[in-house]
Amino acid sequence: VPAYAYAHSNGLFAGISLEGSIVGCRPDVNAKFYGKAVDAQDLLFEHIQRRPLAARPLYDALDEAMSLEVPKKGFRPMK
Numbered sequence: 001v002p003a004y005a006y007a008h009s010n011g012l013f014a015g016i017s018l019e020g021s022i023v024g025c026r027p028d029v030n031a032k033f034y035g036k037a038v039d040a041q042d043l044l045f046e047h048i049q050r051r052p053l054a055a056r057p058l059y060d061a062l063d064e065a066m067s068l069e070v071p072k073k074g075f076r077p078m079k
Helices: 027-034 040-044 053-067
Strands: none
Touching: 027 040
């Protein structure tokens, strides 16, 4: 959705924006959910015996994302 703004002023303006995110593992939460200690690599690459039903939407989204072709000069295409 485009957003338009107009301003007329005299003087000086300086602005800065910093953004970031962190992806981390929570072994305690994984152990509680799966009933045993598992690491993220085992979860993502199916080294666990079966996928819990509660995690089906996550695994479906990961499977779909991993099946998309990646262009040589760009990012994964968006639908």
